[in-house]
Amino acid sequence: MSNLLEIKNLRTHFVKNKRIIRAVDGIDFQIGKGETIALVGESGCGKSMTSLSIMGLVPSPGGKIVEGEIILDGVNLLDLTEKEMYGVRGKDIAMIFQEPMTSLNPVLTIGDQLTSVIIHHLKLSKKEANLRAIEMLELVGFSDPTKMMKNYPHRLSGGMRQRVMIAMAMSCNPKLLIADEPTTALDVTIQAQVLELMKELSKRFSTSILLITHDLGVVSELAERVVVMYAGQIVEIATIEDLFDDPLHPYTIGLINSVPSIEGEIKRLQSIEGNVPAPGSIIQGCKFAARCSHAFDRCWIEEPDLLLMDDSRAVRCFLYDDEEANV
Amino acid sequence: MASYIVRRILYAIPLLFLITIISFGMMKMAPGDPTALMMDPMIKKENLVAYQEAYGLNDNVLVQYVRWLGNMVQGNFGESLIRQGVPISDLITARLPNTLLLMLVSSFIAFLISIPLGVISATKRNSLTDYSITFVSFLGIATPNFWIGLVLIMVFSVNLGWFPTGGVSTLGEPFSIWDRIHHLILPALVLATADMAGLTRYSRSSMLDVLRQDYIRTAKANGFKNSTVIFKHGFRNGLIPIITILGLMLPSFIGGSVIIESIFAWPGIGLLFVEAAFQRDYPVIMAVVVIAATLVVVGNLLADILYAVFDPRIEY
Ligand SMILES: Nc1ncnc2c1ncn2[C@@H]1O[C@H](COP(=O)(O)OP(=O)(O)O)[C@@H](O)[C@H]1O
Ligand SMILES: [Mg+2]
Numbered sequence: 001m002s003n004l005l006e007i008k009n010l011r012t013h014f015v016k017n018k019r020i021i022r023a024v025d026g027i028d029f030q031i032g033k034g035e036t037i038a039l040v041g042e043s044g045c046g047k048s049m050t051s052l053s054i055m056g057l058v059p060s061p062g063g064k065i066v067e068g069e070i071i072l073d074g075v076n077l078l079d080l081t082e083k084e085m086y087g088v089r090g091k092d093i094a095m096i097f098q099e100p101m102t103s104l105n106p107v108l109t110i111g112d113q114l115t116s117v118i119i120h121h122l123k124l125s126k127k128e129a130n131l132r133a134i135e136m137l138e139l140v141g142f143s144d145p146t147k148m149m150k151n152y153p154h155r156l157s158g159g160m161r162q163r164v165m166i167a168m169a170m171s172c173n174p175k176l177l178i179a180d181e182p183t184t185a186l187d188v189t190i191q192a193q194v195l196e197l198m199k200e201l202s203k204r205f206s207t208s209i210l211l212i213t214h215d216l217g218v219v220s221e222l223a224e225r226v227v228v229m230y231a232g233q234i235v236e237i238a239t240i241e242d243l244f245d246d247p248l249h250p251y252t253i254g255l256i257n258s259v260p261s262i263e264g265e266i267k268r269l270q271s272i273e274g275n276v277p278a279p280g281s282i283i284q285g286c287k288f289a290a291r292c293s294h295a296f297d298r299c300w301i302e303e304p305d306l307l308l309m310d311d312s313r314a315v316r317c318f319l320y321d322d323e324e325a326n327v
Numbered sequence: 328m329a330s331y332i333v334r335r336i337l338y339a340i341p342l343l344f345l346i347t348i349i350s351f352g353m354m355k356m357a358p359g360d361p362t363a364l365m366m367d368p369m370i371k372k373e374n375l376v377a378y379q380e381a382y383g384l385n386d387n388v389l390v391q392y393v394r395w396l397g398n399m400v401q402g403n404f405g406e407s408l409i410r411q412g413v414p415i416s417d418l419i420t421a422r423l424p425n426t427l428l429l430m431l432v433s434s435f436i437a438f439l440i441s442i443p444l445g446v447i448s449a450t451k452r453n454s455l456t457d458y459s460i461t462f463v464s465f466l467g468i469a470t471p472n473f474w475i476g477l478v479l480i481m482v483f484s485v486n487l488g489w490f491p492t493g494g495v496s497t498l499g500e501p502f503s504i505w506d507r508i509h510h511l512i513l514p515a516l517v518l519a520t521a522d523m524a525g526l527t528r529y530s531r532s533s534m535l536d537v538l539r540q541d542y543i544r545t546a547k548a549n550g551f552k553n554s555t556v557i558f559k560h561g562f563r564n565g566l567i568p569i570i571t572i573l574g575l576m577l578p579s580f581i582g583g584s585v586i587i588e589s590i591f592a593w594p595g596i597g598l599l600f601v602e603a604a605f606q607r608d609y610p611v612i613m614a615v616v617v618i619a620a621t622l623v624v625v626g627n628l629l630a631d632i633l634y635a636v637f638d639p640r641i642e643y
Contacts, residue, residue, distance in 0.1 A: 057547055061453070083552075090550035097548075102541040106640055107563045116559075117549045152639040168549070 004175055004208045005031040005054070010068035012046075012053045014279075021280040023049040023063070025232030028306070031176065034206040036199075038223035038240075040213055040255065044276050046232040047212045051178045054210070055095055056085045073175070091121040094169035098181035100162035104153035110137075111149030114168055121172040136167040140197060159190035163197065170201055177202065180212045195221050216255060220244065225312065228252050231277050231287040234306060237314040248315040250292045286318070294319055328635070335631055339624050346620040347399070351392050354609050395613075404614040409606045415614045418599060423618070425495055426588070426595030430580050432511060433518035434573075441523045442569065445530020449538060449565075450557055460527065467524030472583065476517040476590045483513065493592030514591040521583040522576050529572055534565040567638050574630030581619050 012024035024046045031037050039047050052058050053065050056077060070077045072092060080088065089095075097103045105113060114133035118124055124132060130149070137145035140163040153161055162182060169177055179198065183191035199222055202209050211222055219226055219240070226243045228236040228251065236249040247253045254272035274291035277283055286292070289299040298318050306316045362378050379385050383394065398405065404415035448460040484492040490513045491497070496506050537543065538561055546560040581597070588597035596615050603611035635641045 055548055057544070086550045086552050088550065089548055095548040097541060097545065099541050103545045105542040105546070105560050105564070107567075107638065108560075116551075120550060154640045165545075168545075 002033055003030045004033045004035075004073065005210075006069070006071040007050075007054070008069040008071070010050070010053060010070065011066045012049050012058055012063060013066050014063045016062065016280065019280040022232045023279075024053060026067075027229070027232075027234050029227050029234065029237060031208050031210060033175075034202070034208055035225065036202060036209040036211060036223045038211045038213060038219040038226045039229060040216065040219060040226060041229035042214060042272075042276050044279065045229045047214075047229055048180055050229070051095065051180050051210065051212055054176075054178065055089055055093060056080075056082075057089075087121070090117055090169075090174075091172045092174060093176045093178060094172070094174035095178040095180065096162070096165045096169050096182050098184050100158045100165055100185060103165055104161055106153055108152075109149065110151050110153065110156075110164055114149070114164075114171060117168055118171050132171065133167075136171045137164070139170070139201070140164070140167040141193075157190075158186055159194065162186060162190075162194050166194070166197060166201070170205065170207070173205060174207060176208045176210065178210045178212070181214070182211075183218060184213070184215070191218070192221075198222065228255070231283075233287065233316065234314070235288065235316045237306075237312070239312050242313060248309070248313075248320060249288075249317050250294050250319075251288050254291075286316075331635060332632055335628055339628055342624055343621060346624075347396055347617055348392070350613050350616045350620070351395060354613050355388060355391075357609070399614075399617065405610040407603075407608055407611050409603075409608045409611075415611055418611065419596065419614060419618060422594055422596045422599045425593060426584055426597060429511070429515055429518060429584060429587070429593060429595060433515040434522075434576070434580065436515060436519040437523045437526055437576075438573075440519070441526035442530045442566075444527045446534050446557070446562065446565070448527070448531040449534035452535065457531075460531075464524040464527045467520060468528075470520075472517055472521045473586045473590055475520050476514075476587060479513055479517060480590070493590075495594060514587050514593050517590075518580065518583050518587045522579060526569075526572065526576070530565070530569055533568045534561065537561045537565040540564070563637065567634065570630055570633050570637060573633070574627040577623050577626035581622060 007027060007029055010024055010027050011022065014021040014023055027046075027050065029037070039050060041047055049058065049063070054070055054077070058065060065078060068078070072088070077085070077088065104110070108116075111130070111133060114136065115126065115129040118129040118132050119126065122129070122132070133149060134145045137148050142148045142160075142163065148164075153164070156164065166182075177198075182198070183194050186194060195218060198209065198211075201207065209222070211218070213219060223240055225237065225239050227234055228238075228243075228249065230251050236243075236247070236252045238247070238252075243252065244256065247256050251272070258272060272291055273293075277287060277290075283290075285298075285300040285302060286295070286304055289295040292299065296318070302318075304316050304318050304321065306314050307320055308314050309320065362375060362382065362384065376385075383391060386394075395405075402416055404419065407413045407415055407418065410418075444460050444464075448457045451457050480492055483489045491510055493510075495510050496502070497510075500506060538557070542564075543556060543560060546556045551560070584593075584595060585597035585600055587593065588595045589601050592598070596618060599611065600615040600619075602608070603615065
């Protein structure tokens with residue numbers, strides 16, 4: 001499988017009160033063409049900043065990509081001008097967000113919002129764009145798309161709005177769809193429908209998906225590979241089978257053992273002892289050591305590298321470092 | 328929409344009633360009655376009583392109120408006590424257009440300058456431009472606008488002689504648009520400054536609030552360029568709370584016009600009010616208060632209707 005997106009040593013920092021917050025602290029991963037990858041981790045570990053970095057939408061002033069490459073189809077997005085990025089966002093890479101209730105513009109009709117994106121990227125006439133928008137609304141499951149075009153967002157439920165967001169995101173045939181916690185704010189029954197829809201559309205249009213979530217249930221539903229993040233770094237990469245059958249990193253094990261709440265709303269998984277490090281704190285050694293039941297002396301002194309186990313597997317933990325294997 | 332407008336108008340009616348009652352009540356509570364002003368103090372007691380009878384001043388208060396209200400609804404505000412024999416409605420029709428013109432032009436100036444400044448300030452948040460606009464706004468809020476008026480008259484009328492010091496037109500000259508505009512510029516500008524600073528601050532915060540919203544992020548994620556994001560997706564939303572301000576600004580505009588009309592000898596109802604107040608011309612005061620209050624109510628009504636036009640979430 002050839003790679004659609006390659007992220008190399010990406011670092012996105014915030015400066016707040018003269019302190020540097022390493023929101024994304026040197027991450028590397030790839031997304032294959034048509035592949036669905038999940039990015040998991042507790043709240044605050046840098047998942048959203050990773051996705052906004054890819055979009056070139058890191059909040060500024062304050063946030064900045066300080067290092068790395070984001071290569072989409074051979075082009076480093078960080079080399080593009082802002083003007084060139086206008087043509088990438090919404091076209092090559094589309095994004096849907098956690099908050100469907102507030103992500104649509106309240107004063108514009110659904111039709112306006114869809115057609116303006118279509119006209120912007122596909123350069124269609126108003127009439128053609130209308131047809132395309134109606135087609136997209138039908139595709140995401142609206143039975144009366146023509147009527148839906150004239151609706152304002154406030155008349156729709158959260159699930160319906162997220163469908164509109166998906167229709168909008170998919171309307172220009174993106175190569176990559178980034179979904180940042182797309183179902184977190186939805187009812188459980190609606191969650192399943194939205195996930196099903198994303199799965200179906202990605203298969204149909206062979207769109208790659210970067211699915212961001214803290215809910216491992218969602219991961220098993222959709223993803224082929226999983227990237228686990230902690231404190232701005234990747235701590236484990238594994239295929240979905242490996243991840244659930246044989247998780248390596250103590251943090252991953254903690255995530256899997258923790259039972260997500262029934263409502264699926266609780267932002268932080270409770271069963272791992274302790275908290276994520278405070279943003280901007282400086283930690284010596286492994287960032288997870290303070291919460292890790294396997295931590296030994298080396299963990300407090302040195303920071304482990306991301307160890308490549310095999311082609312599809314990597315873990316950042318001294319437990320798997322060969323030098324330590326015989327300790 | 329039509330039924331919404333009708334409903335809003337119906338809501339306004341009791342409010343107007345209340346205003347007439349308060350206005351009438353206050354004048355009744357003021358010491359003395361009109362005859363005290365109209366008559367020679369040496370007049371005989373019986374004659375005075377006869378006058379009071381003739382003017383209906385000894386009738387039941389309620390009867391007097393209903394009579395006053397009834398006449399007013401028909402456009403009859405009575406006669407001025409000072410300028411005897413002059414119907415108040417004539418005074419009002421001569422003065423009101425001047426005031427409306429002044430208010431319209433100055434609110435236009437205020438909006439035309441403040442809203443863009445607020446938007447620029449918000450989009451260039453924490454920049455030198457933003458700080459400068461903020462600094463000037465606070466200076467504007469802190470400066471009484473009669474003082475600005477006096478300074479402008481000093482500089483531009485007295486010293487430089489660019490503008491007339493007051494009035495609506497040059498006396499004794501035939502009507503000319505340019506002459507009217509020439510007279511209008513300074514007072515309109517000064518009246519505008521009363522709300523400009525606040526309006527700039529308000530537009531800034533409204534726009535800042537909008538630019539933080541998730542749908543702005545969506546618009547950016549869709550690849551729209553910055554100006555499209557700000558104007559197409561942001562501005563319309565930012566305008567909605569500003570419309571409310573339009574309604575709220577009217578009372579201060581009317582209050583301001585009382586002062587500005589006095590400074591610039593602008594023959595509007597504000598100046599009429601000041602003259603009447605100094606002369607204890609009660610019926611004129613009452614008429615102006617009722618008209619000013621009606622303007623405020625109508626202004627709010629218009630703001631509400633505009634609000635409903637701009638914000639699809641308003642159900643009517
Ligand atoms: N606007 C911001 N200013 C300063 N720090 C921020 C900002 N946004 C995010 N961060 C920091 O970046 C880190 C990662 O945040 P985020 O990517 O949103 O986490 P996640 O999506 O995994 O919950 C957090 O520690 C947070 O404190
Ligand atoms: Mg997030």
